[in-house]
Amino acid sequence: MRIAVVAPLVESVPPSFYGGTERVVSALTEELVRRGHDVTLFASGDSRTSAALVACAPRGLRLDPEVRDYAAYTMIELGEVYAHAASFDLIHNHVDYFAFPFSRLTDTPTITTVHGRLDLPEVRRVYSLFPEQRLVSISHAQRLPIPQANWAATVYNGIDLGHFRFEPHGGDYLAFVGRISPEKRVDRAIEIARDVGMRLLIAAKVDPADFDYFKHAIEPLIRRSHLVEFVGELDECHKDGLLGGAYASLFPIDWPEPFGLTMVESMAAGTPVIAYRAGSVPEIIEHGVTGFVCDSVRSMVEAVPKIAGLDRQACREHVEKRFSAGVMTSGYEEVYATIVGGRDAWRLEPSLHLMEQHVQQAPGTML
Amino acid sequence: MRIAVVAPLVESVPPSFYGGTERVVSALTEELVRRGHDVTLFASGDSRTSAALVACAPRGLRLDPEVRDYAAYTMIELGEVYAHAASFDLIHNHVDYFAFPFSRLTDTPTITTVHGRLDLPEVRRVYSLFPEQRLVSISHAQRLPIPQANWAATVYNGIDLGHFRFEPHGGDYLAFVGRISPEKRVDRAIEIARDVGMRLLIAAKVDPADFDYFKHAIEPLIRRSHLVEFVGELDECHKDGLLGGAYASLFPIDWPEPFGLTMVESMAAGTPVIAYRAGSVPEIIEHGVTGFVCDSVRSMVEAVPKIAGLDRQACREHVEKRFSAGVMTSGYEEVYATIVGGRDAWRLEPSLHLMEQHVQQAPGTML
Numbered sequence: 178m179r180i181a182v183v184a185p186l187v188e189s190v191p192p193s194f195y196g197g198t199e200r201v202v203s204a205l206t207e208e209l210v211r212r213g214h215d216v217t218l219f220a221s222g223d224s225r226t227s228a229a230l231v232a233c234a235p236r237g238l239r240l241d242p243e244v245r246d247y248a249a250y251t252m253i254e255l256g257e258v259y260a261h262a263a264s265f266d267l268i269h270n271h272v273d274y275f276a277f278p279f280s281r282l283t284d285t286p287t288i289t290t291v292h293g294r295l296d297l298p299e300v301r302r303v304y305s306l307f308p309e310q311r312l313v314s315i316s317h318a319q320r321l322p323i324p325q326a327n328w329a330a331t332v333y334n335g336i337d338l339g340h341f342r343f344e345p346h347g348g349d350y351l352a353f354v355g356r357i358s359p360e361k362r363v364d365r366a367i368e369i370a371r372d373v374g375m376r377l378l379i380a381a382k383v384d385p386a387d388f389d390y391f392k393h394a395i396e397p398l399i400r401r402s403h404l405v406e407f408v409g410e411l412d413e414c415h416k417d418g419l420l421g422g423a424y425a426s427l428f429p430i431d432w433p434e435p436f437g438l439t440m441v442e443s444m445a446a447g448t449p450v451i452a453y454r455a456g457s458v459p460e461i462i463e464h465g466v467t468g469f470v471c472d473s474v475r476s477m478v479e480a481v482p483k484i485a486g487l488d489r490q491a492c493r494e495h496v497e498k499r500f501s502a503g504v505m506t507s508g509y510e511e512v513y514a515t516i517v518g519g520r521d522a523w524r525l526e527p528s529l530h531l532m533e534q535h536v537q538q539a540p541g542t543m544l
Numbered sequence: 545m546r547i548a549v550v551a552p553l554v555e556s557v558p559p560s561f562y563g564g565t566e567r568v569v570s571a572l573t574e575e576l577v578r579r580g581h582d583v584t585l586f587a588s589g590d591s592r593t594s595a596a597l598v599a600c601a602p603r604g605l606r607l608d609p610e611v612r613d614y615a616a617y618t619m620i621e622l623g624e625v626y627a628h629a630a631s632f633d634l635i636h637n638h639v640d641y642f643a644f645p646f647s648r649l650t651d652t653p654t655i656t657t658v659h660g661r662l663d664l665p666e667v668r669r670v671y672s673l674f675p676e677q678r679l680v681s682i683s684h685a686q687r688l689p690i691p692q693a694n695w696a697a698t699v700y701n702g703i704d705l706g707h708f709r710f711e712p713h714g715g716d717y718l719a720f721v722g723r724i725s726p727e728k729r730v731d732r733a734i735e736i737a738r739d740v741g742m743r744l745l746i747a748a749k750v751d752p753a754d755f756d757y758f759k760h761a762i763e764p765l766i767r768r769s770h771l772v773e774f775v776g777e778l779d780e781c782h783k784d785g786l787l788g789g790a791y792a793s794l795f796p797i798d799w800p801e802p803f804g805l806t807m808v809e810s811m812a813a814g815t816p817v818i819a820y821r822a823g824s825v826p827e828i829i830e831h832g833v834t835g836f837v838c839d840s841v842r843s844m845v846e847a848v849p850k851i852a853g854l855d856r857q858a859c860r861e862h863v864e865k866r867f868s869a870g871v872m873t874s875g876y877e878e879v880y881a882t883i884v885g886g887r888d889a890w891r892l893e894p895s896l897h898l899m900e901q902h903v904q905q906a907p908g909t910m911l
Contacts, residue, residue, distance in 0.1 A: 217899075231899050248615050249641060249670045256645030256674070257898045274616060278623030282649045303616045307623070531624045532584075532598050 178513060181265040182206050182228070183258055184220040185272055185292075186250045189237040191225070194410045195356060195382040197438040198292045199237075201334045202271050204502035205509060212506065217265070219254050231257055251275050259283050266517050269509070274300075277307040286516050288313060288329065294456075296322040296433055306531065311521065313512060316457035319435040329521065330512050333460075334436050335505025336496070340413060341445035343493045344421030350376035351481075352423035352448070354416065354439045357395060358387045360432035365453070365474050367398045367405055369427060373481045375404065377427075380419055382410040421446030425468070425484045428452035429477060437461055444468070445496040447489035451480045461500075467492045545880060548632040549573050549595065550625050551587040552639050553617045556604040558592070561777045562723060562749040564805040565659045566604075568701045569638050571869035572876060579873065584632070586621050598624055618642050626650050633884050636876070641667075644674040653883050655680060655696060661823075662689040663800055673898065678888065680879060683824030686802040696888065697879050700827075701803050702872025703863070707780060708812035710860045711788030717743035718848075719790035719815070721783065721806045724762060725754045727799035732820070732841050734765045734772055736794060740848045742771065744794075747786055749777040788813030792835070792851045795819035796844060804828055811835070812863040814856035818847045828867075834859045 182205070188196035191203035202218075203226070209216050210227045218224065222232030233254035238244045251272055258268060258276075262285040270276040270289040280287035290313045295301065304310075304323050314320045314331045351373075353366040363379060370377035379399070383391045399405045411419060420426060426443035427450075434456035441461060443450050450468035452458045462468040466487065469480040498504070515521050549572070555563035558570035569585075570593070576583050577594045585591065589599030600621035605611045618639055625635060625643075629652040637643040637656040647654035657680045662668065671677075671690050681687045681698045718740075720733040730746060737744035746766070750758045766772045778786060787793060793810035794817075801823035808828060810817050817835035819825045829835040833854065836847035865871070882888050 233898065243665055245664070246666055249666055252641055252645055253670060253673055253898070256648060259645065260648055261899050274619055278619055278626065278646070279649070281623060281627055282646070297612070298610055299613055299616055303620060306620055531600065531620070532628050 178517065179215045179264065179266045180209060180217070180513070181258055181261075181268045182209075182216055182218045182220075183254065183268060183270045183272055183276065184218060184224070186221050186234045186254060187237060187239050187247065188221070189223045189225070190218065190220040191413065192237065193240070194412050196237075197334070197436070198271060200336070200413075200438065201292075201505070204335055204337045205506055207337070208502045208506040209509075212510070219258055233257060255279050267513055269513075274303045274307065277303070277310050280310065281307075287311065288512060288516060290315065290332070291319065292435065294322075294433055294435055295319060311516065313509075315436040316460050318433065318457045318460060321433070329515070330508065332505055332508035332512065333500055334438055334441065335500050335502040336438070336441055336445060337502045338445055338497060341417045341442060342421060343445070343489075344417075344447045345489055347424050347448055347489060348422040350378055350423055352420055352426045352443070353377060353379045353381065353429075354411065354420060354426065354443070355381050356387075357381045357383045357391045359390055359394075360430060362429045362431045362453070363395055364398060365429035365431075365477070366427040367395075367402060368474060369429070369451075369478050369481070370404050371402060372478045375424065375481070377405045378419060378423070379405065379407045380409065380411040380416070381407075416442065417446045420448050423448045425481065426450045427477070428458070429474065430455050430458070432456065434458060440468075441496055441500045444492035445500075447492055449484050449487045449489070449492055451477050451484070453477065463491075463495055467495045545884065546582045546631065546633045547576060547584070547880070548625055548628075548635045549576075549583055549585045549587075550621065550635060550637045550639055550643065551585060551591070553588050553601045553621060554604060554606050554614065555588070556590040556592070557585065557587040558780065559604065560607070561779050563604075564701070564803070565638060567703070567780075567805065568659075568872070571702055571704045572873055574704070575869045575873040576876075579877070586625055600624060622646050634880055636880075641670045641674065644670070644677050647677065648674075654678065655879060655883060657682065657699070658686065659802065661800055661802055662686060678883065680876075682803040683827050685800065685824045685827060688800070696882070697875065699872055699875035699879065700867055701805055701808065702867050702869040703805070703808055703812060704869045705812055705864060708784045708809060709788060710812070710856075711784075711814045712856055714791050714815055714856060715789040717745055717790055719787055719793045719810070720744060720746045720748065720796075721778065721787060721793065721810070722748050723754075724748045724750045724758045726757055726761075727797060729796045729798045729820070730762055731765060732796035732798075732844070733794040734762075734769060735841060736796065736818075736845050736848070737771050738769060739845045742791065742848070744772045745786060745790070746772065746774045747776065747778040747783070748774075783809065784813045787815050790815045792848065793817045794844070795825070796841065797822050797825070799823065801825060807835075808863055808867045811859035812867075814859055816851050816854045816856070816859055818844050818851065820844065830858075830862055834862045 184190045184202045188199040190199045192199040206228050216228035218226050218228040219231045221234045221237045223236040234250040259279045262283045268287040288311045311329050420443045440450045454470050459470050464470045471477045551557045551569045555566040557566045559566040573595050583595035585593050585595040586598045588601045588604045590603040601617045626646040629650045635654040655678045678696050787810045807817045811834050821837050826837050831837045838844040
């Protein structure tokens with residue numbers, strides 16, 4: 178099948194450091210090529226892929242100091258993709274609603290994997306105006322704010338297990354890997370480490386938008402505790418080492434996490450995850466087998482000693498069975514075949530457009 | 545002619561407060577309707593127009609506290625516009641490069657008025673990738689960074705003179721109207737007022753991005769001087785009063801201003817402008833007649849006493865002749881007729897697309 182994969186340009190594919198979506202897109206792309214598909218990857222120019230690469234920005238935008246205007250590059254990218262739509266059987270979009278209006282002008286079908294949260298009012302509004310768009314969710318929980326959308330399937334994110342060495346024994350510290358931001362609640366991780374008296378390694382990026390939060394809310398907590406160490410943003414080579422060497426990972430989030438790739442990466446390295454119940458968490462962790470899904474910080478603290486009773490091998494196998502690149506790719510192949518074979522029974526007519534609703538009406542009426 | 549006018553959604557059309565582009569789009573739209581065109585205005589739902597209005601957001605995004613993601617609404621808007629492209633003879637785009645990839649997928653011609661600066665590296669890159677796009681500049685100076693683009697015409701911005709009462713006498717203070725940001729150099733205006741010992745009224749908006757600059761660089765200057773008064777952001781009803789009541793306006797910018805609507809508004813109210821030479825300034829002010837174009841802050845200071853020798857009526861007439869809504873609309877009607885009549889001799893073929901250039905090349909090669 179001739180497939181255009183449209184990746185975000187924020188990070189390279191795969192990313193050098195943080196970047197869950199780009200890592201998943203990379204795993205999918207490589208596996209599709211391996212299975213004989215004719216794949217064209219639209220991504221930043223510093224991406225590494227065995228697909229044909231169309232470089233839509235010189236390098237990942239987040240790490241390019243010259244770049245201030247991300248949307249400009251997304252327009253370049255979608256301009257390229259849809260100008261060549263006839264060369265593809267299918268366009269697999271990973272840049273969210275930006276592709277929606279383009280897909281309406283094009284015969285080649287577009288399928289969009291939603292990587293972000295859907296509970297923000299304006300995101301719901303955009304989606305409600307493009308109800309015919311074919312969507313894939315990355316967890317069932319992610320769909321909750323817009324259950325009536327044109328959902329084709331849930332396909333869980335997968336990782337390339339070759340990148341995550343299994344560590345059978347683990348170590349004596351807790352790990353927090355990801356991003357410093359209020360909804361990720363690293364403060365809870367620090368609280369838990371203090372309560373149980375274990376070391377905590379924090380490996381995370383700090384976005385400019387979260388720098389004040391880090392400086393004023395988190396750094397003082399880190400300085401105050403001799404148990405906590407902040408090691409900055411990890412590249413892929415060092416991530417499995419830090420995760421695999423841990424006793425347990427902490428995932429104390431406070432937001433509707435759409436997937437949570439770090440949980441899968443931790444389990445792949447053999448390390449169980451203690452997580453706060455929110456969003457996708459109960460779908461990713463097998464409670465009591467590969468970690469614990471908790472309803473309070475207190476129960477997260479109480480889960481720490483119970484980790485010793487879990488089988489690290491079971492964590493790895495859980496990922497192999499449910500969250501490998503292969504399993505993910507098979508999921509997408511099914512979706513692709515349904516669409517290209519014209520067998521998708523979903524409604525495909527755009528709803529009444531704004532224009533039909535609103536032209537000639539009094540100003541102020543809307544949506 | 546059936547014309548779709550695509551306005552920015554940041555402010556309503558016309559804007560309640562600051563918002564040069566939306567004010568110009570409003571003046572153009574109303575005059576086009578008055579001249580018998582069939583105009584559909586795509587804009588925020590709180591816009592006021594005699595054209596057919598398609599509300600693409602409930603209200604202007606900047607003043608809507610719920611809104612964080614402006615691009616989402618622009619995608620809704622362009623989705624609507626281009627899904628109905630066949631209903632129009634022409635699409636007049638005011639939302640910059642966002643429309644470029646859509647125009648490639650559509651038979652109805654698009655003409656884009658560029659309202660922003662073109663000297664940023666990434667903006668030049670986007671424009672260079674869409675060289676076939678028909679563009680209108682709002683000053684000759686604006687074109688300098690991309691002289692080779694497909695420029696159809698320069699059409700100066702125009703204002704509705706009915707909104708700007710002519711004040712024949714002026715007063716005893718200097719005025720700075722617009723936006724507080726480093727490139728607008730309100731600090732220079734404060735310096736000039738201090739040097740000549742005149743009062744300075746500052747009427748300006750402060751964007752969240754510029755709040756630190758305002759707090760730390762500008763507010764202390766204002767507090768230290770008994771001559772300077774900050775009156776906040778003005779609505780349209782109060783702007784001509786403040787401008788018309790001034791002895792002179794100061795426009796001490798330090799960036800390639802693409803147009804500078806405030807200069808025109810000041811002259812319309814009868815008040816000459818003392819401006820720093822940059823960008824469009826020499827095209828807007830008739831040096832020695834409607835103000836002074838200066839090459840240093842020192843020469844701006846020296847220009848202040850010379851303002852008394854200028855004829856305020858000449859300022860008004862300068863605007864009537866060059867920068868009225870009527871003159872602007874006639875300029876655009878000429879451009880429209882050339883395009884719709886198929887008489888535009890500009891090159892219309894997109895250059896080699898990225899995809900032809902880059903597919904199958906090694907990662908890292910780019911643009």
